[in-house]
Amino acid sequence: MSSILTIAQNAKAAALELSTLSGSVRQAAIAAMPESLLAVKDELMRANQKDVENAREAGLDEPLVKRLEISGSVFDYMLSRLAKVAALPDPVGRVLEGHTRPDGLEVRKVSVPLGVIGIIYESRPNVTTDAASVCLKGGNAVVLRGGSESLRTNIVLADAMIRACVESGLPEHAVQIVRIAGHEAVSDLLRMDDYIDVLVPRGGKGLIKRIAEGTRIPVIKHYEGICHLYLAEDAPEKMAIDLVINSKLQKVEVCNALESLLVDAGSAERLLPPIAQAVSGRIELRGCESVRKFLPDIPPATDEDWMTEYLAPILSVKVVDGPQEAIRHINTYGSGHTDGIVTQDLQRAREFVRGVNSSSVLVNASTRLSGGGDYGMGAVVGISTDKLHARGPVGPNELTSYKWVVYGQGHLRR
Amino acid sequence: MSSILTIAQNAKAAALELSTLSGSVRQAAIAAMPESLLAVKDELMRANQKDVENAREAGLDEPLVKRLEISGSVFDYMLSRLAKVAALPDPVGRVLEGHTRPDGLEVRKVSVPLGVIGIIYESRPNVTTDAASVCLKGGNAVVLRGGSESLRTNIVLADAMIRACVESGLPEHAVQIVRIAGHEAVSDLLRMDDYIDVLVPRGGKGLIKRIAEGTRIPVIKHYEGICHLYLAEDAPEKMAIDLVINSKLQKVEVCNALESLLVDAGSAERLLPPIAQAVSGRIELRGCESVRKFLPDIPPATDEDWMTEYLAPILSVKVVDGPQEAIRHINTYGSGHTDGIVTQDLQRAREFVRGVNSSSVLVNASTRLSGGGDYGMGAVVGISTDKLHARGPVGPNELTSYKWVVYGQGHLRR
Numbered sequence A, B: 001m002s003s004i005l006t007i008a009q010n011a012k013a014a015a016l017e018l019s020t021l022s023g024s025v026r027q028a029a030i031a032a033m034p035e036s037l038l039a040v041k042d043e044l045m046r047a048n049q050k051d052v053e054n055a056r057e058a059g060l061d062e063p064l065v066k067r068l069e070i071s072g073s074v075f076d077y078m079l080s081r082l083a084k085v086a087a088l089p090d091p092v093g094r095v096l097e098g099h100t101r102p103d104g105l106e107v108r109k110v111s112v113p114l115g116v117i118g119i120i121y122e123s124r125p126n127v128t129t130d131a132a133s134v135c136l137k138g139g140n141a142v143v144l145r146g147g148s149e150s151l152r153t154n155i156v157l158a159d160a161m162i163r164a165c166v167e168s169g170l171p172e173h174a175v176q177i178v179r180i181a182g183h184e185a186v187s188d189l190l191r192m193d194d195y196i197d198v199l200v201p202r203g204g205k206g207l208i209k210r211i212a213e214g215t216r217i218p219v220i221k222h223y224e225g226i227c228h229l230y231l232a233e234d235a236p237e238k239m240a241i242d243l244v245i246n247s248k249l250q251k252v253e254v255c256n257a258l259e260s261l262l263v264d265a266g267s268a269e270r271l272l273p274p275i276a277q278a279v280s281g282r283i284e285l286r287g288c289e290s291v292r293k294f295l296p297d298i299p300p301a302t303d304e305d306w307m308t309e310y311l312a313p314i315l316s317v318k319v320v321d322g323p324q325e326a327i328r329h330i331n332t333y334g335s336g337h338t339d340g341i342v343t344q345d346l347q348r349a350r351e352f353v354r355g356v357n358s359s360s361v362l363v364n365a366s367t368r369l370s371g372g373g374d375y376g377m378g379a380v381v382g383i384s385t386d387k388l389h390a391r392g393p394v395g396p397n398e399l400t401s402y403k404w405v406v407y408g409q410g411h412l413r414r
Helices: A001-016 A023-036 A041-057 A062-069 A072-087 A126-137 A148-170 A183-190 A205-213 A236-249 A267-281 A289-296 A323-333 A347-353 B002-018 B025-039 B041-057 B063-069 B072-087 B126-137 B148-168 B185-192 B205-213 B237-251 B268-279 B289-294 B323-333 B345-357
Strands: A095-102 A106-113 A114-122 A143-144 A175-177 A199-201 A227-231 A258-264 A284-287 A312-321 A339-343 A361-366 A383-385 A391-394 A399-412 B095-100 B108-114 B115-120 B141-145 B175-176 B199-202 B227-231 B258-264 B284-287 B316-318 B339-341 B360-365 B380-386 B390-392 B401-410
Touching: A001 A114, A001 A143, A001 A183, A001 B237, A023 A041, A023 A072, A023 A148, A023 A258, A023 B002, A041 A062, A062 A148, A062 A183, A062 B115, A072 A126, A095 B185, A114 A126, A114 B126, A126 A143, A126 A175, A126 B108, A143 A183, A148 A175, A148 B175, A183 B380, A199 A205, A227 A284, A227 A323, A236 A258, A236 A267, A236 A339, A236 A361, A258 B002, A267 A284, A267 A289, A267 A312, A284 A289, A289 A312, A312 A323, A323 A339, A323 A347, A347 A361, A391 B360, A399 B390, B002 B115, B002 B141, B002 B185, B025 B041, B025 B072, B025 B126, B025 B148, B025 B199, B025 B323, B041 B063, B041 B148, B041 B268, B072 B126, B108 B360, B115 B126, B115 B258, B115 B380, B126 B148, B126 B199, B148 B175, B199 B205, B199 B268, B227 B237, B227 B323, B237 B258, B237 B268, B237 B360, B258 B268, B268 B289, B268 B316, B284 B289, B284 B323, B316 B323, B316 B345, B323 B339, B323 B345, B345 B360
Parallel strands: A114 A143, A114 A199, A143 A175, A227 A258, A227 A339, A258 A312, A284 A312, A339 A361, A361 B401, A399 B360, B115 B141, B115 B199, B141 B175, B227 B258, B227 B339, B258 B316, B284 B316, B339 B360
Antiparallel strands: A095 A106, A106 A399, A383 A391, B095 B108, B108 B401, B380 B390
C-alpha cells in the first residue's frame, strides 16, 4: 500500500500546484514530449521488443500480443497525437456561462481542472501517451497503471514524458506511473479516494465492472458498443450499402463498429438482397425470421444476438416496422453508444434523433465517425457510456470541472 | 421491495416518454402546479398540522419541528418558486457545442434529460415542490422520498403536483412519491441502479455518507459548508465588517453561512478590534493565538474549530500571513463550498480566485450570495460539493446530460 499511497499523495500535491500554473506551461510540456520520446526511441523499442517476447512466451493470444507492439507507424502516430493535443486550445479557464446582475454582481462559471485522474488500462501502449497528455491538457495530475505485460514499455514512455514535464516547469509528480506489476497495486489504487478524483478504466467489460464496483472513487465507465444502423423505408440503396460496409468493416474490433442492422419492413425486399450480395464473403449475416424470408440461406439470429458486441465480421439483421420499433429496439437492446439512421426524410431523421437514447446519434453517417477525432478533441481517454459528467468521447474538456467566480463591491444578501 | 421496484420501473418508462415530449408540455405542467396546490390548501394545512403535532409528541427537537411546518409565507414561497421554475428557459435541447467539418459533416452536442432522479431528503416540505419541479424542468422523471415525519404533508403536495402533470399531458409516473415510512424503502431505492440514473440526498452529512456508500447509483453529494472570508491587507474596514456580519448572520443555519474568518497579518491590528466591537453580543468569536493578542477576551480556537461547520452564531478567527497562507488554509480545512476575499487589489483578487479550490469563490461579496437563486437558476435540488458533473448549486441545467447528434449525407470513415 505504502508506495501507492505515496504516489496518490504526490499526485494530489502536484494537482494543487498544476491548478495555479498557466496553460502555456502545460502546453509547452506536452509539446516537448515528442522530442523527449524520440530521444529514447531505441531504448523504447528494445523494452517493447522484450515485452512482446515475454507476452508471446507466456502464451498470450496473438491479437493481444499485437496490441502490445509499437511498430514504427504506431510510434509516429503517438507523437503526432501528442503534438495535436498540445496545439488544442486550453480547456481550463473557459467561461462556460455567466451574467451580471442588475446590481453589478458579476457571476461567471469557469472551467477548472478536475484534480487527480487515475487511468487503469490494459495493454495498448498508446494509451500511456494519449491519456497522460489529455489529462495534463485539462490541468490534471495523472496516475497511470497499464497492463503488466507492457510495464517495460510504459516505464520508458512515462519517464520520457516526465522528463519533458519537469524540464518545462511542471511539478515532478504531474505524471506518474505505477512501476509494480500485479493486481495488488490496482486494489490499492481503488482505495485512494482521499486523493484521486476520478478513475478511468480502459479495457474489457469485466475490468470496468470490477473497478466500478470496487471503489468509492467516481468512475467514468466505458462499456461495450452495440451499435445499430436503421435503414428507413426510403433509405437510398447505394448509401445504405456503403454505410453498412464502412460501419462494419472499416475496423471490426472497435466499440463504434456496427453490430446490428435494422431494416424497415417497407425497404426489406428492396434492400436486403443487394446488401447481402455486397457483403457476401466478408460479413456473416444472422437474421430474424422476416429477414430470412428474403435471405433464406443465412442462419437465424437469436435474442442473444441482439445483445452481442461481436467485434468480428458478424452482423445481426432484423426487420422492424417503422421508426418507432427501430427506436424501441435500440433503446432496449443497444448499449447507448452509437446508433444511426439512413433516410432522406427530415421528419424521420428528427424523430430518430430525439427518440434514440444513445451518446451518439448519427444521420446518414458511418458509426465509425463517432469519436474524439471526428468530434474535434485531438485525443481521448475513452468513450463514456455513462450519463453523468461525460457522455461519449472523453477529451480534455471533459476532464475539467468548474467553479463559480463572483466579483462584487461589498454586495450583501438582503 | 416490490413496491419500490414498481415505482422505479414506472419512473424509467415515464422518463423515456418524457424525453420525447416537447418543453412546452413540461413547462405547462409546472406552471399548473401552483393552482393545483391552491385547490388543496386546506387539506394540505390539516395534513401538515397533523405531521407537526405528531413530531412534537414524538419529542422531535423544536428546530426540526419548525422545519416541518408550512406557514402561510412558506406556502406562498413554494408557489412562487414553482412559477419561477416554469418560466425558466428549457434546459433540454440546448446546443452546448458544435462544428461543421470541411466535408460537411455536422457535429452538435445537445443537452438531453438525465433520466430518473431519486431525491432522498429530510423534513423540509418545500424540497418536495422544489425538487419535483427542477427535475421535471430538466425532462427527468423523479422519485421523491421525504422524511417519515412529513409523509402526510408530502403526499398531499405530491398528489397535487401529479394531478397538474397528468392534466397537462405528462406521463402519470413522471412524479412519484414513496408512500411508505421507514428506512427499508430507502434501502430498496438504493438497489434500483437498473432504473435510477442519479440520487440526490439532502440532509445531514451522515445521511449523505450512508447513501453514497450504500449504492451503485451515482450520487450528487452535498456535504457541509465550512465557508471562509479572507480579509486582505488592504480590506476596507466598513466593507469587511458588513460582509462578515451579512455572511455570518443573515441566516446562520445554512451551508453558505460564514464559519471561519481569516485576517491578514497586515490588517489584523486595524480590523480585528472594530470587527469584534461590531459583532459583540451577536457572534461568539474564537481566535488563534495571534488573534487573541488583539482580542484577549475571546476563547482560543483549536484545530477542531477550523474543521467545524457551526451553523450557529459562532465564528473562528485566524491571522494568516498573506494570500498564499489564506489559500493554503482554505484548501486544507475548508469543504470546497464557498470562500471569499475582501480586497481592492486586482492581483490579490486574481491570485485568490485562482488558488482557492472551491465551488464558489467570491470577491467582495457575502458568502450568502453563492447559490441557485443568485446564480439565476430559479430553484435547485442541492449544492454539490463534488467535482464531477455538477459543482455548486444544482439547478435544471445541471440535471441534464447530453448527446452528440451528427448529420451527414453518406459520410464514411476513411
